[in-house]
Amino acid sequence: MTTAPDPATDFPPPPLDQQERMVEAILFAATAPLSLRDLADRMPVGCDPAEAVAALRRRYQGRGVTVEQVGQGYAFRTAADLSFLMQAETVESRRLSRAAIETLAIIAYHQPVTRTEIEEIRGVAVSRGTLDQLIEMEWVRMGRRRMTPGRPATFVVTEAFLDHFGLESPRDLPGLAELRAAGLLESRPPGEGLGLPLASEDADDDIASVAPGDLFEDDHDPAAWPAEEDQP
Amino acid sequence: MTTAPDPATDFPPPPLDQQERMVEAILFAATAPLSLRDLADRMPVGCDPAEAVAALRRRYQGRGVTVEQVGQGYAFRTAADLSFLMQAETVESRRLSRAAIETLAIIAYHQPVTRTEIEEIRGVAVSRGTLDQLIEMEWVRMGRRRMTPGRPATFVVTEAFLDHFGLESPRDLPGLAELRAAGLLESRPPGEGLGLPLASEDADDDIASVAPGDLFEDDHDPAAWPAEEDQP
Amino acid sequence: MPAKVPYLRPVDDPPAQAGLDLPAPDAASIARRRAEEALIVDVDGYEGPLDLLLTLARTQKVDLMKISVLDLAEQYLAFVEEARALRIELAADYLVMAAWLAFLKSRLLLPPDPQAEGPSAEDMAAHLAFQLERLDAMRQAAAQLMARDRLGISRFARGAPDAVIRTRRTEWQASLIDLMRAYARLKTRDEFRPFAFDRKDVFTMEQALDRLRGLIGFAGDWTDLSVFLPDGWSDDPARRRSATAATFAASLELARQGRLEIRQAETFAPISYRQRHDDDRA
Numbered sequence: 070m071t072t073a074p075d076p077a078t079d080f081p082p083p084p085l086d087q088q089e090r091m092v093e094a095i096l097f098a099a100t101a102p103l104s105l106r107d108l109a110d111r112m113p114v115g116c117d118p119a120e121a122v123a124a125l126r127r128r129y130q131g132r133g134v135t136v137e138q139v140g141q142g143y144a145f146r147t148a149a150d151l152s153f154l155m156q157a158e159t160v161e162s163r164r165l166s167r168a169a170i171e172t173l174a175i176i177a178y179h180q181p182v183t184r185t186e187i188e189e190i191r192g193v194a195v196s197r198g199t200l201d202q203l204i205e206m207e208w209v210r211m212g213r214r215r216m217t218p219g220r221p222a223t224f225v226v227t228e229a230f231l232d233h234f235g236l237e238s239p240r241d242l243p244g245l246a247e248l249r250a251a252g253l254l255e256s257r258p259p260g261e262g263l264g265l266p267l268a269s270e271d272a273d274d275d276i277a278s279v280a281p282g283d284l285f286e287d288d289h290d291p292a293a294w295p296a297e298e299d300q301p
Numbered sequence: 302m303t304t305a306p307d308p309a310t311d312f313p314p315p316p317l318d319q320q321e322r323m324v325e326a327i328l329f330a331a332t333a334p335l336s337l338r339d340l341a342d343r344m345p346v347g348c349d350p351a352e353a354v355a356a357l358r359r360r361y362q363g364r365g366v367t368v369e370q371v372g373q374g375y376a377f378r379t380a381a382d383l384s385f386l387m388q389a390e391t392v393e394s395r396r397l398s399r400a401a402i403e404t405l406a407i408i409a410y411h412q413p414v415t416r417t418e419i420e421e422i423r424g425v426a427v428s429r430g431t432l433d434q435l436i437e438m439e440w441v442r443m444g445r446r447r448m449t450p451g452r453p454a455t456f457v458v459t460e461a462f463l464d465h466f467g468l469e470s471p472r473d474l475p476g477l478a479e480l481r482a483a484g485l486l487e488s489r490p491p492g493e494g495l496g497l498p499l500a501s502e503d504a505d506d507d508i509a510s511v512a513p514g515d516l517f518e519d520d521h522d523p524a525a526w527p528a529e530e531d532q533p
Numbered sequence: 534m535p536a537k538v539p540y541l542r543p544v545d546d547p548p549a550q551a552g553l554d555l556p557a558p559d560a561a562s563i564a565r566r567r568a569e570e571a572l573i574v575d576v577d578g579y580e581g582p583l584d585l586l587l588t589l590a591r592t593q594k595v596d597l598m599k600i601s602v603l604d605l606a607e608q609y610l611a612f613v614e615e616a617r618a619l620r621i622e623l624a625a626d627y628l629v630m631a632a633w634l635a636f637l638k639s640r641l642l643l644p645p646d647p648q649a650e651g652p653s654a655e656d657m658a659a660h661l662a663f664q665l666e667r668l669d670a671m672r673q674a675a676a677q678l679m680a681r682d683r684l685g686i687s688r689f690a691r692g693a694p695d696a697v698i699r700t701r702r703t704e705w706q707a708s709l710i711d712l713m714r715a716y717a718r719l720k721t722r723d724e725f726r727p728f729a730f731d732r733k734d735v736f737t738m739e740q741a742l743d744r745l746r747g748l749i750g751f752a753g754d755w756t757d758l759s760v761f762l763p764d765g766w767s768d769d770p771a772r773r774r775s776a777t778a779a780t781f782a783a784s785l786e787l788a789r790q791g792r793l794e795i796r797q798a799e800t801f802a803p804i805s806y807r808q809r810h811d812d813d814r815a
Contacts, residue, residue, distance in 0.1 A: 147330055484663075
């Protein structure tokens with residue numbers, strides 16, 4: 070920067086290392102990238118921000134932050150290889166919604182099961198979001214299509230599901246009798262049989278799907294279940 | 302930082318110069334001071350932020366920005382001698398009343414100090430608004446309750462106070478040693494009960510209104526404020 | 534409580550603190566004096582009596598520790614007198630301080646009374662001097678504090694901090710039990726019926742009362758409770774429990790009415806009844 074003789078420049082400009090400090094402080098405190106002109110405006114008369122910036126960039130080479138050119142301006146930026154430090158992952162633990170857990174349970178016990186079957190068992194429509202969530206969680210995936218009119222898709226549980234619940238196979242899903250024996254469910258005086266039509270009964274083409282449901286047929290005390298709230 | 306054998310530490314921590322870069326990036330990116338613990342939480346397992354911070358402080362000595370210690374934390378701040386460059390950044394801070402400034406100084410020098418003690422020193426009642434303002438500015442917070450009749454709340458200064466005034470710890474308050482040597486920081490002056498009439502006498506009923514101090518009691522970390530123990 | 538900020542105010546605004554021998558102004562006099570005192574006195578005030586004392590002390594131009602408290606007391610009292618002469622009302626604090634200083638002054642002037650209890654006049658004077666010095670020290674400390682290189686004024690934080698990107702990962706929680714319960718809930722949903730107490734095995738107290746009323750007349754001597762249980766209610770444990778409870782409750786009611794007596798030898802021993810006759814009541 071050559072300047073015409075000017076009364077203001079009678080004072081010699083500060084030495085370059087001081088100019089570098091100034092640029093360092095100004096860029097640090099600035100809220101947006103500053104151009105050389107911005108810098109010159111704020112530094113004492115006679116300073117050469119271009120040279121100071123160049124010196125500063127050399128100084129910060131390879132450091133945790135670097136001086137980057139952004140358009141016409143300069144700004145401090147975190148070194149690209151350290152960007153991972155600017156992330157903090159917070160893990161939030163949330164309980165599955167009732168709809169999701171019920172849908173999941175139906176798929177686990179009746180797989181492969183169609184959406185219509187799930188809805189029959191639940192008695193309410195299964196929202197797209199619920200299935201999507203389970204699929205996104207990788208606990209549920211699509212199985213073979215059912216060879217019935219409309220060839221509906223079926224849903225099955227995944228390896229990740231088995232991992233999460235500590236099961237080797239869907240057949241390991243405990244039956245009611247087992248749970249009751251473990252003291253996890255309270256007994257109630259015997260009532261009538263469940264008589265609940267299981268989806269497996271109409272799973273015409275997939276015998277395997279009936280198997281998990283069979284667990285309940287072993288249950289000689291198909292008592293009414295106490296309300297969920299009563300359970301420990 | 303010594304850690305017990307841990308599968309997570311099977312990877313050796315990054316070399317010190319890399320840790321220094323990491324601390325540099327993290328501190329540059331933050332506005333509020335970060336403690337060694339904050340840093341360790343964000344750095345890879347096995348890092349020693351204390352050593353990295355020490356190295357970083359040496360590196361930035363005399364530069365346009367420096368690593369300042371603020372209580373238990375560290376932060377980059379522009380060098381004070383360059384403040385003349387910073388008009389653009391200067392924030393018009395809220396004007397504090399004389400009462401607020403005096404109250405702040407009394408809390409800083411006498412902490413932990415009760416409202417009654419502040420009133421004794423100033424000779425006038427502390428208006429609710431004054432303390433509220435200081436607390437709202439986060440320069441003052443409630444400390445432990447004094448174990449005297451009425452369990453009055455005490456007030457202490459915060460890390461934000463230290464940051465604002467460029468103090469590493471409350472021990473660094475200007476003239477603290479002289480004031481202490483002159484006996485001017487003793488909360489119970491010689492000749493107690495001399496009957497000097499002071500406004501503070503009718504402020505007793507305000508103690509009950511300081512109940513929120515309870516909120517602060519639990520998270521009060523005595524180690525964080527060594528000065529508190531030192532001061533009478 | 535009045536504000537403790539320094540203030541001098543028109544006389545028609547009586548101090549809130551009691552103990553001052555000012556006549557309680559009636560409405561008429563207030564109106565009259567308000568008219569007289571159209572001038573609201575606004576004095577560059579002091580922050581309370583201690584502040585005023587400190588200012589006065591400074592005029593002595595000596596080290597605060599060497600201050601003459603006697604002179605100071607006189608200066609203060611003169612100030613208060615002047616304010617009164619100007620019909621400026623000082624806040625109660627100022628008057629209380631004036632009274633205290635007048636007391637101190639008299640104590641300082643009189644030879645010490647060896648019989649007097651409490652602190653000596655010298656101690657009181659020294660304490661006042663200490664308080665003035667301490668207040669002065671705190672004011673200087675406050676000034677030094679405010680003159681420091683303050684953040685946002687002399688020192689600055691990073692203007693464009695990097696935001697720490699907080700990624701939120703949701704971990705869904707579901708246990709096998711949750712799964713089981715959900716399935717059980719579905720399987721048993723159709724079985725659901727509104728809750729109704731099954732009365733088949735319940736012997737009500739009304740039934741027991743009817744039965745007991747009828748039978749007690751035959752119990753001239755102590756008769757065990759079990760005898761009163763209805764037929765078919767003593768074998769099944771549930772039915773027996775219900776009938777026993779109802780009968781016992783009914784017996785309490787009849788005992789209250791004075792129609793039978795109850796006897797139990799000891800805790801958990803059998804309970805027996807007999808009819809109570811009118812002649813027993815006497």
